[in-house]
Amino acid sequence: MARWALISGLRGDLEAYEAIQADLRHTRRVDTLFVLGDVIGPERECDALRLSQGEAAVDALLQAVDPGHMGWLAALQFGFIELDCALLHGSSAAVDDSLGPNSSPLLLLDRLTRMDVNRLFTARSGRQFRLELTGGGIDSQVRDLESQRHQQQSVPQRQVIGIGAGVRYTLYDPGSDRLDFLSAGSKPQQRPRGFA
Amino acid sequence: MSQTLLISGPPGCGKTTWILSQLRSHPGPCGYLCLAGTPDEGLSQARDGGIDLTWLQDQRSGLQDLADPDQALAPRPANLLALIELSQFQPPTEPGLAGMDRRVIPQLEALHLSPDAHLHFGRDAVLPRQDTLDFSSLQAWERNLAGAVWDPASLSSFWFELVNGAYGDAYRAWWCRARISIPPPSRSPSPSA
Amino acid sequence: MVQGKDLDPAAIEVTLTVRLIAMPQSHAVISCLHANLAALEAVLADIDQQGIATITCLGDLVGYGPQPNEVVDLVRQRAIPTCQGCWDEDIIEGLNACDCSYPSQLAERRGHLAHQWTAEQLSEESKAFLASLPMSLRRDRLLFVHGSPNSQHEYLLPDMDAFAALERVESAGAETLFCGHTHRPYVRELREGSIRVRQMSGEPAGVAEAEDRELRLPLRRIINAGSVGEPRHGNTNPTYVIHDEDIGAVEIRELPYEVERTCSAIVDAGLPPIFAWRLRHGFEYAERADDASHVCER
Numbered sequence: 001m002a003r004w005a006l007i008s009g010l011r012g013d014l015e016a017y018e019a020i021q022a023d024l025r026h027t028r029r030v031d032t033l034f035v036l037g038d039v040i041g042p043e044r045e046c047d048a049l050r051l052s053q054g055e056a057a058v059d060a061l062l063q064a065v066d067p068g069h070m071g072w073l074a075a076l077q078f079g080f081i082e083l084d085c086a087l088l089h090g091s092s093a094a095v096d097d098s099l100g101p102n103s104s105p106l107l108l109l110d111r112l113t114r115m116d117v118n119r120l121f122t123a124r125s126g127r128q129f130r131l132e133l134t135g136g137g138i139d140s141q142v143r144d145l146e147s148q149r150h151q152q153q154s155v156p157q158r159q160v161i162g163i164g165a166g167v168r169y170t171l172y173d174p175g176s177d178r179l180d181f182l183s184a185g186s187k188p189q190q191r192p193r194g195f196a
Numbered sequence: 197m198s199q200t201l202l203i204s205g206p207p208g209c210g211k212t213t214w215i216l217s218q219l220r221s222h223p224g225p226c227g228y229l230c231l232a233g234t235p236d237e238g239l240s241q242a243r244d245g246g247i248d249l250t251w252l253q254d255q256r257s258g259l260q261d262l263a264d265p266d267q268a269l270a271p272r273p274a275n276l277l278a279l280i281e282l283s284q285f286q287p288p289t290e291p292g293l294a295g296m297d298r299r300v301i302p303q304l305e306a307l308h309l310s311p312d313a314h315l316h317f318g319r320d321a322v323l324p325r326q327d328t329l330d331f332s333s334l335q336a337w338e339r340n341l342a343g344a345v346w347d348p349a350s351l352s353s354f355w356f357e358l359v360n361g362a363y364g365d366a367y368r369a370w371w372c373r374a375r376i377s378i379p380p381p382s383r384s385p386s387p388s389a
Numbered sequence: 390m391v392q393g394k395d396l397d398p399a400a401i402e403v404t405l406t407v408r409l410i411a412m413p414q415s416h417a418v419i420s421c422l423h424a425n426l427a428a429l430e431a432v433l434a435d436i437d438q439q440g441i442a443t444i445t446c447l448g449d450l451v452g453y454g455p456q457p458n459e460v461v462d463l464v465r466q467r468a469i470p471t472c473q474g475c476w477d478e479d480i481i482e483g484l485n486a487c488d489c490s491y492p493s494q495l496a497e498r499r500g501h502l503a504h505q506w507t508a509e510q511l512s513e514e515s516k517a518f519l520a521s522l523p524m525s526l527r528r529d530r531l532l533f534v535h536g537s538p539n540s541q542h543e544y545l546l547p548d549m550d551a552f553a554a555l556e557r558v559e560s561a562g563a564e565t566l567f568c569g570h571t572h573r574p575y576v577r578e579l580r581e582g583s584i585r586v587r588q589m590s591g592e593p594a595g596v597a598e599a600e601d602r603e604l605r606l607p608l609r610r611i612i613n614a615g616s617v618g619e620p621r622h623g624n625t626n627p628t629y630v631i632h633d634e635d636i637g638a639v640e641i642r643e644l645p646y647e648v649e650r651t652c653s654a655i656v657d658a659g660l661p662p663i664f665a666w667r668l669r670h671g672f673e674y675a676e677r678a679d680d681a682s683h684v685c686e687r
Contacts, residue, residue, distance in 0.1 A: 104604065105604045106559060106604060108586075109584060128590070133584060133586055134586060136584040136603070137583065138551045138579055138580070145574065145641060151548075347493055349496075350495035362663055
């Protein structure tokens with residue numbers, strides 16, 4: 001059975017990465033590791049960085065990264081689509097779209113719809129959470145030159161999952177839909193924080 | 197016993213369609229030839245471009261190309277049905293074989309073909325009743341798209357415009373596939389060239 | 390109330406002015422003019438005939454059609470508040486829309502050809518005007534955009550996902566969203582929406598607690614004005630909408646115009662004759678991309 005490890009927000013912290021690797025080697029059976037961005041610094045999209053932290057932050061980031069790595073970083077994909085899951089740093093709207101547990105459900109549903117996926121894994125907020133759309137609907141009435149149509153649409157059973165950042169990472173089993181929020185270096189929980 | 201028929205009639209009267217029905221009902225070997233026809237005064241002939249042969253070969257397996265000079269000298273099978281198509285605006289002035297356009301005879305002789313009978317649409321009752329448009333002039337327009345990058349969606353748009361008369365009244369239109377995998381428009385002849 | 394015996398001309402004037410402002414106001418919304426002067430003139434005459442003074446234009450003044458300067462001049466002359474459409478933007482900025490906006494290479498080539506022709510024809514004054522147009526216009530809770538609040542290139546099709554449609558209106562802080570770009574007019578009402586979610590947090594460390602909550606969604610409307618210059622609704626008639634703010638009524642107007650005048654102008658201008666044929670038969674110049682939710686990353 002496939003199991004994914006999802007990490008993000010290392011921001012150049014090699015120790016955190018090694019701690020996760022050690023964690024995965026010793027205790028978890030994982031066959032794919034996905035890194036959802038922020039390997040090197042606050043963001044790939046420097047405009048967002050410039051706006052939030054100023055020009056000095058951009059310069060500091062550029063100083064910190066080996067120029068030889070720039071091409072590789074620039075070539076990174078926007079995200080991955082695996083099975084019915086989207087694995088992204090931000091969201092389907094933008095790389096710096098920060099989705100968290102308190103984001104509007106309407107916004108979350110829109111982000112899921114844009115990519116037509118059932119699970120959207122996001123890292124931007126740095127939070128670990130699982131938001132499951134459990135029900136609801138909407139009435140839509142359209143009138144044009146030909147006709148008037150009425151339509152009732154239900155909320156699809158979809159989820160947005162925040163995978164955490166740094167040493168806090170997530171394991172996901174797409175077969176069973178089981179999710180585990182973990183923290184590298186900490187002792188295994190008596191009762192794992194997992195959801196099936 | 198083999199039989200060779202010359203079928204003539206104005207463009208669009210249904211020659212190729214009738215020929216296909218004969219080819220399909222004949223159990224033995226079949227051959228086909230489309231003659232270029234001769235320009236009559238005031239009436240321009242549309243070029244065939246080999247499209248009818250290609251289409252018929254697609255529809256009737258094993259159809260022999262009678263224009264193939266290598267085949268012309270080979271002995272013909274005993275029960276061969278050889279059908280020769282000729283585009284001809286004016287009705288023949290004499291009945292039967294005597295009414296055959298003399299100008300096509302050299303072409304037939306070169307291919308060792310000698311019609312047993314001549315049937316003309318509108319004259320011979322064995323053919324379907326003529327139901328043709330009144331053409332005074334025909335233009336054939338052909339464009340080779342080899343090398344031009346045309347995606348299926350573009351072809352579809354262009355086809356839509358063509359058959360709806362955007363480039364003039366279109367009586368017949370084909371598109372041929374050639375080394376690209378695009379689905380042909382539904383219900384139109386689609387020879388694999 | 391002013392009594393007759395105390396009549397003061399200044400007082401009457403003030404009273405009348407207040408009264409006029411408070412009168413129920415209908416306003417007209419037009420979109421996608423596409424350099425079709427005959428169609429624009431017909432629509433403006435129809436609006437005038439109904440005594441409607443407020444007109445808003447949702448952009449795409451130019452593109453494909455043969456009279457870009459004339460259409461820009463008429464919009465300026467009538468002082469019609471206008472937001473910028475994708476064509477207006479591209480003419481100023483250079484081709485900005487990604488190839489995915491076109492469903493075929495043929496459509497793309499035609500689009501580029503029309504773009505080049507229009508860019509050559511437009512006067513510097515017209516270009517400056519198009520460059521000055523805002524992305525959106527807002528009047529209270531009414532928002533006017535060309536495509537969607539996200540982008541001039543995004544299509545809000547009448548049957549797109551209802552939640553995604555509502556999100557566009559809601560995220561923009563509007564109650565009623567006026568848009569164009571699809572060239573097919575419609576009125577869409579989204580009501581009685583709700584979304585239930587179960588939230589499970591992995592933080593803080595410990596046992597995760599599930600928490601259920603429900604979001605009640607407000608009533609929102611999307612009104613698409615269709616197209617004046619390049620209708621895509623099945624015939625050649627331009628469309629636009631009249632909205633009554635007080636009672637919320639929306640009328641989709643459709644009217645004939647001298648389509649042959651524009652077709653002749655297309656041919657005379659040296660634009661491809663196929664543009665005239667398509668316009669005359671009620672087909673759009675170039676088909677639109679099918680994916681409404683497509684987000685251009687350029």
